Amino acid sequence: MPHSVEEELKLAARRVKGTVAGLAASLLLLVPLYLFEDAIVSSLAVFIGKAIAEAVYFSLLGLTSLSASFYTYKACTTLTSLLMDRLSEKPSLKPAVPLLSMVSKVLALALALTVALWLLSVRISFLYDLVQGMxxxxxxxxxxxxxxxxxxxxxxxxxxxxxxxxxxxxxxxxxxxxxxxxxxxxxxxxxxxxxxxxxxxxxxxxxxxxxxxxxxxxxxPYSRGSGRYVELRFSLPYSYSPDEVRKRVKQLLERYNRTYSSPRVRSYRLLVLDLASYSVIYELQVKPSRPVFPESLKSDMRQLLLEEFGEDLATPTIISLPGWSESASGPRPGQTR
Structure with a gap:
């Protein structure tokens, strides 16, 4: 579901809130390390010696710089993921999202490494040329x-x-x-x-x-100018003659066309498909006059047939054929010939 610009900004603020706080804390720690280098080293040298004090100072500087670079990378990837989510909503740009996401992560990692080296190069001179090259x-x-x-x-x-x-x-x-x-x-x-x-x-x-x-x-098959019929099968008992079925199907299709401003059925065919034990199987072939989902037209035809023939569509009629006698079927239970 699309969000307003205000909602997207609030979502972005919530996702980067912790990252920005960590980055700000790292930068705040770097400020006194840069401004009071001599004071920090001299204070530590009183207790642990100058060489060890300088090593401790540069360790603190390195860890703080790495922390700042880590939060820089995290902020870049979070903002990039929000941008990728927005781009994935556009079908024309969706195929490019995985590649763009990978490229942005590589660039964010390179940027984080560069930030760490740049922060260290302020106090470590030989890293300056390395940072410029990077x-x-x-x-x-x-x-x-x-x-x-x-x-x-x-x-x-x-x-x-x-x-x-x-x-x-x-x-x-x-x-x-x-x-x-x-x-x-x-x-x-x-x-x-x-x-x-x-x-x-x-x-x-x-x-x-x-x-x-x-x-x-x-x-x-069912578009403009196509000759495809929508096919629907149903069965009726032998008590319905094929002529009667054709007449009633014609009438119900005419009523169906009159319910709309323009006819929905262009033409139709009714075929006697098969003769079953207790019913005749018909196939109604309907050609729509305009593009339509075939399932929708079949549903309308089923409803019309159900309204017209009712339960006869499912209930077979027992047929008594002429000349049928009790002798042909054998004795009933309890009887002898």
């Missing part, structure tokens, strides 16, 4: 990674854009048409330049990149 290498790495991401994504973006133009210009599918895609019937809701938005019969939205959609095999 900063130059980091900028080159960032430029290379950004160029790589753009090269990979431009291919997808341009491909989806061109595929969208082909779909729109060729009339391959139109908005509002129904397709059978990967074994499921879907309605084409919107054709954008980046992706095609589909809706299944449960109302769930499916966003397919245009390039993938263009290369996918799909069928249009």
């Amino acid at each position: 900063l130059a290498s980091l900028s080159e790495l960032a430029s290379t990674l950004i160029a790589l991401v753009l090269a990979l994504q431009v291919k997808e973006i341009v491909g989806n854009y061109i595929a969208g133009l082909i779909i729109k210009a060729s009339g391959l599918v139109d908005e509002g048409e129904f397709l059978r895609l990967s074994g499921e019937y879907v309605r084409v809701e919107k054709i954008n330049y980046a992706y095609t938005r589909l809706v299944n019969r449960f109302g769930e939205e499916i966003c397919v990149p245009n390039l993938r959609f263009l290369l996918e095999s799909f069928r249009k």
Whole structure:
């Protein structure tokens, strides 16, 4: 569910609150270590000697610098994860999110290491040149990674854009048409330049990149101009003649069409499919006049047949054939010939 800008800012503040507090504490500890180096070393030298005092001082400086760099890395990754969550909501950018997330973590780790070395280089002179070299290498790495991401994504973006133009210009599918895609019937809701938005019969939205959609095999059995019939089978007892069934089916379909501003059924066929023991099996084939989910039309037809024939759809009628006699069926229990 989309959030407002204010809610997203509050969420980001809650997630980085502890990290910012740790970073602030580390920086506050670094300030007296830098400003009062001589006083700290001389005070410690009174008790443990100058050499050990300098070692203790640089240990404290190193641990505090590493703490500051760790919280810098944590803050960068937290903010980046929030950004990746926002980008993943956009179907056109969702495929690039894992790669962008990995790149951001690498850059955050390199930034944290650089911060630690820079803080130490203020007091350790030989690290200064190392930090300068790392900063130059980091900028080159960032430029290379950004160029790589753009090269990979431009291919997808341009491909989806061109595929969208082909779909729109060729009339391959139109908005509002129904397709059978990967074994499921879907309605084409919107054709954008980046992706095609589909809706299944449960109302769930499916966003397919245009390039993938263009290369996918799909069928249009119930779309505009198609000749596919929706098939529905039912059975009635022998007491109903086929002519009577045809007449009543015709009447109920005419009533069904009159309930709408435009007819829903273009044509139909009623076939005698099979003769069972106690009933005749019919197949009603209905051709919709407009694109429709076949399950929806079948549901309407079942309801019409149920209202028209009622329990006769399920209850067989026992047939007494002419010439049938008790002798043909054998003696009843307790009787002898």
